[in-house]
Amino acid sequence: MENLSANNLYSFYGKSPVLQGVSFDLKPGEFLSVLGRNGVGKTTLLKSIMGLTDSCKGDLQFGGSDLLKCSTPQRALQGIGYIPQGREIIPRFTVRENILMGTFARADGKREIPDYLFDMFPILRDFISRKGGDLSGGQQQQLAIARALAMDPKILMLDEPTEGIQPNIVKQIEDAIIQLNRERGLGIILVEQNVPFARAASDRFLVLDKGRVVLGGTSAELTDAVVEEHLTF
Numbered sequence: 001m002e003n004l005s006a007n008n009l010y011s012f013y014g015k016s017p018v019l020q021g022v023s024f025d026l027k028p029g030e031f032l033s034v035l036g037r038n039g040v041g042k043t044t045l046l047k048s049i050m051g052l053t054d055s056c057k058g059d060l061q062f063g064g065s066d067l068l069k070c071s072t073p074q075r076a077l078q079g080i081g082y083i084p085q086g087r088e089i090i091p092r093f094t095v096r097e098n099i100l101m102g103t104f105a106r107a108d109g110k111r112e113i114p115d116y117l118f119d120m121f122p123i124l125r126d127f128i129s130r131k132g133g134d135l136s137g138g139q140q141q142q143l144a145i146a147r148a149l150a151m152d153p154k155i156l157m158l159d160e161p162t163e164g165i166q167p168n169i170v171k172q173i174e175d176a177i178i179q180l181n182r183e184r185g186l187g188i189i190l191v192e193q194n195v196p197f198a199r200a201a202s203d204r205f206l207v208l209d210k211g212r213v214v215l216g217g218t219s220a221e222l223t224d225a226v227v228e229e230h231l232t233f
C-alpha cells in the first residue's frame, strides 16, 4: 500500500537543521494535521516531503519509493500535491491556464481539467477566463487547490489554506478539504492554526516544536489541555 512514512528525518537550510529527527506515517486516505507554534518547522516539513529544502537526511518513503532520491517533479508525478502558504498561483495566467499547469504533473499525460473541480468551486467556472491575479485571496486559494487537484494526486498537502481569507470562503474551503478526504479518498496533510477545524477534519495530529515531533495522537486526543500546553502563545 502507498504509505507515506518519514523516519528520523532531518532537513536543512544551508547547514542549519530545521527538522531534527521527525518520524510519522500517513496511510492511504488518512488525514493528518500538523500543528505547532510559529517557526517550529511545519512549512519545512511539507517542503521536505516535496524536496524543496536545501537537503534532507534520514528516510522518507512513499509507496516503496525512496523520496529523498527523487526530484521535486518526480515526487509530484508520484502523486504528492502541494499547496504552499501564499498560494503561488500565476497572476497573469487565466484561471484555466493556472489549472492546466497542474495537469502537467499527471502521470498519465492527460491534459483535461476534471469537472468535479468546478462543482467544488463554481466560482472558478464563472471566472475561467479571468486572470488569476484579479481574483480575491479566497478565490486564489480555491484556484491553488484546483490546480493541485488537476494533477490527480493521491496525497494533498495544504499549508494554512484559510489563513487571511474572507470568512464566507473559509467554510467552502474547509468543506472541500473534508470532501476530498472522505468522498474522494485523498490522503491529506494539513498545516493548520485552527484547532477546531483540525480536530473535526483529521484522523490524527502531530505537534512540532523546534523541529521535533513532541506529541501525536488521534484527533480525539487533541484536547484543550494539549492546546493549552503546546499551542497557545
Ligand SMILES: Nc1ncnc2c1ncn2[C@@H]1O[C@H](COP(=O)(O)OP(=O)(O)OP(=O)(O)O)[C@@H](O)[C@H]1O
Residues within 6 Å of the ligand: 013, 018, 036, 037, 038, 039, 040, 041, 042, 043, 044, 045
Ligand atoms: N528558506 C529558509 N532559509 C533559512 N531558514 C529558514 C528558511 N525557511 C524557514 N527557515 C527557518 O526554519 C524554521 C522553521 O520555519 P517554518 O517556516 O518551517 O516554520 P512554521 O512552523 O511553518 O512557521 P509559521 O507558522 O510561522 O509558518 C524557522 O526558524 C525559520 O526561520
